[in-house]
Amino acid sequence: xxxxxxxxxxxxxxxxxxxxxxxxxxxxxxxxxxxxxxxxxxxxxxxxxxxxxxxxxxxxxxxxxxxxxxxxxxxxxxxxxxxxxxxxxxxxxxxxxxxxxxxxxxxxxxxxxxxxxxxxxxxxxxxxxxxxxxxxxxxxxxxxxxxxxxxxxxxxxxxxxxxxxxxxxxxxxxxxxxxxxxxxxxxxxxxxxxxxxxxxxxxxxxxxxxxxxxxxxxxxxxxxxxxxxxxxxxxxxxxxxxxxxxxxxxxxxxxxxxxxxxxxxxxxxxxxxxxxxxxxxxxxxxxxxxxxxxxxx
Amino acid sequence: xxxxxxxxxxxxxxxxxxxxxxxxxxxxxxxxxxxxxxxxxxxxxxxxxxxxxxxxxxxxxxxxxxxxxxxxxxxxxxxxxxxxxxxxxxxxxxxxxxxxxxxxxxxxxxxxxxxxxxxxxxxxxxxxxxxxxxxxxxxxxxxxxxxxxxxxxxxxxxxxxxxxxxxxxxxxxxxxxxxxxxxxxxxxxxxxxxxxxxxxxxxxxxxxxxxxxxxxxxxxxxxxxxxxxxxxxxxxxxxxxxxxxxxxxxxxxxxxxxxxxxxxxxxxxxxxxxxxxx
Numbered sequence: 001x002x003x004x005x006x007x008x009x010x011x012x013x014x015x016x017x018x019x020x021x022x023x024x025x026x027x028x029x030x031x032x033x034x035x036x037x038x039x040x041x042x043x044x045x046x047x048x049x050x051x052x053x054x055x056x057x058x059x060x061x062x063x064x065x066x067x068x069x070x071x072x073x074x075x076x077x078x079x080x081x082x083x084x085x086x087x088x089x090x091x092x093x094x095x096x097x098x099x100x101x102x103x104x105x106x107x108x109x110x111x112x113x114x115x116x117x118x119x120x121x122x123x124x125x126x127x128x129x130x131x132x133x134x135x136x137x138x139x140x141x142x143x144x145x146x147x148x149x150x151x152x153x154x155x156x157x158x159x160x161x162x163x164x165x166x167x168x169x170x171x172x173x174x175x176x177x178x179x180x181x182x183x184x185x186x187x188x189x190x191x192x193x194x195x196x197x198x199x200x201x202x203x204x205x206x207x208x209x210x211x212x213x214x215x216x217x218x219x220x221x222x223x224x225x226x227x228x229x230x231x232x233x234x235x236x237x238x239x240x241x242x243x244x245x246x247x248x249x250x251x252x253x254x255x256x257x258x259x260x261x262x263x264x265x266x267x268x269x270x271x272x273x274x275x276x277x278x279x280x281x282x283x284x285x286x287x288x289x290x291x292x293x294x295x296x297x
Numbered sequence: 298x299x300x301x302x303x304x305x306x307x308x309x310x311x312x313x314x315x316x317x318x319x320x321x322x323x324x325x326x327x328x329x330x331x332x333x334x335x336x337x338x339x340x341x342x343x344x345x346x347x348x349x350x351x352x353x354x355x356x357x358x359x360x361x362x363x364x365x366x367x368x369x370x371x372x373x374x375x376x377x378x379x380x381x382x383x384x385x386x387x388x389x390x391x392x393x394x395x396x397x398x399x400x401x402x403x404x405x406x407x408x409x410x411x412x413x414x415x416x417x418x419x420x421x422x423x424x425x426x427x428x429x430x431x432x433x434x435x436x437x438x439x440x441x442x443x444x445x446x447x448x449x450x451x452x453x454x455x456x457x458x459x460x461x462x463x464x465x466x467x468x469x470x471x472x473x474x475x476x477x478x479x480x481x482x483x484x485x486x487x488x489x490x491x492x493x494x495x496x497x498x499x500x501x502x503x504x505x506x507x508x509x510x511x512x513x514x515x516x517x518x519x520x521x522x523x524x525x526x527x528x529x530x531x532x533x534x535x536x537x538x539x540x541x542x543x544x545x546x547x548x549x550x551x552x553x554x555x556x557x558x559x560x561x562x563x564x565x566x567x568x569x570x571x572x573x574x575x
Binding site (some may be wrong): 020033102107136137178220238260 | 444
């Protein structure tokens with residue numbers, strides 16, 4: 001009689017289960033199940049209180065998003081924040097990488113120092129900079145007379161978002177610097193040397209050789225900052241708390257406030273699903289472009 | 298002439314890095330100043346290095362307790378993540394059947410999900426489980442560790458999987474022929490080879506878990522369970538900010554990070570590079 005698997009096969013499956021099931025069970029319970037329940041919640045109106053009924057309202061939550069001015073403003077601010085941050089983080093990160101890969105003796109020390117902010121959590125960074133804007137910026141304004149530049153940005157509806165960009169850049173520049181360093185070190189020294197012998201100036205060597213060969217590093221860094229920027233929360237919370245007057249309430253914070261602040265669980269969850277779709281689109285575009293480039297290289 | 302030019306470049310580079318880190322300097326020097334001194338000149342060195350603001354900040358933040366909680370959660374989470382995700386990744390990578398491919402793809406796909414998308418349903422689920430079954434997932438450190446394992450599984454399996462694919466299978470086969478069990482093969486032969494990627498996985502997870510704020514803030518309710526980011530958050534929320542105390546508190550929270558950085562600098566920079574590029 002040949003029922004089921006042979007002993008050897010059964011043993012193999014047994015080991016497979018022992019090795020994989022513990023992690024996959026936890027993962028399913030913590031990530032997959034909530035994700036699916038979350039999609040379900042997005043079609044209901046509910047205040048989060050167990051005793052109160054959940055009312056099915058179809059696509060109403062998603063329709064409501066379209067003319068929720070606070071949400072639309074928040075989405076726009078997030079896009080603005082992300083675009084500005086992607087530019088500043090990458091410009092600073094690339095500049096740092098070029099500096100610390102020069103042949104200077106203290107380059108390693110500088111690299112270590114420039115990377116430091118990334119390790120300190122976003123929440124704590126935000127508090128540190130709160131003080132810098134509050135006190136040091138005002139002090140600098142008084143001392144230099146440039147009080148149209150140096151004042152407390154956090155109290156100003158237009159400047160608070162720039163403050164957020166500023167601090168995010170401070171946090172992330174050292175991080176993308178690491179990616180660019182890897183890219184720069186991958187450029188063969190002979191290529192640069194050959195160009196130098198052919199009489200290419202420093203600037204020409206940078207534009208014609210370094211930049212094209214850094215394309216993979218660019219792609220990685222651009223999309224890393226893009227998705228990190230879009231998801232920013234901790235720095236947002238501790239630096240501005242969304243203020244003044246909601247001028248810096250970015251996407252992630254808007255979702256949090258909608259659900260846990262205003263108690264709109266169903267509506268807030270619909271926002272969270274839209275958030276996921278946007279992040280997924282950004283990330284998949286990244287993967288697509290990276291793969292395409294890898295083939296070309 | 299050239300030597301002088303180089304020296305000025307060296308100094309300029311370090312000066313730039315110092316200006317870059319000046320916010321940390323500012324926090325540090327002002328953590329020793331009294332109110333008057335603080336507002337007189339923020340950038341100046343303190344007149345004396347008294348520790349009174351540190352002891353006050355420590356007390357208000359319940360710093361030691363928060364430090365122990367953060368340590369406990371980070372260390373235990375990372376150990377579980379390393380053990381479970383390396384085992385899983387090895388099976389998935391070596392048993393080339395379609396089930397493994399589906400599981401692996403699912404794990405990778407979930408890396409797209411931002412935390413905000415699942416935080417509410419997760420909290421509903423976790424409080425529901427705790428209420429109905431009594432399993433202490435909600436408002437406990439073990440529950441937070443459990444959730445950390447779930448959230449960091451995908452990235453860790455992904456990193457291990459990539460590494461395992463790049464090492465030859467012959468050693469494992471030799472050990473199997475010698476009669477070692479799967480368990481023996483993995484722990485005695487495979488796991489030691491994984492050391493470089495284990496270092497990367499550990500570093501990445503330590504940074505993410507140590508600094509995590511949102512998940513702990515949702516699941517830990519009791520005051521005595523607070524991790525460092527939580528205690529900083531409540532410290533800034535409870536009082537109208539007394540900046541000299543706040544600076545001492547912030548300096549305290551940075552110290553463990555600096556020590557970690559100094560000790561493991563080489564691995565951290567390498568780990569971050571690998572984690573980012575993959």
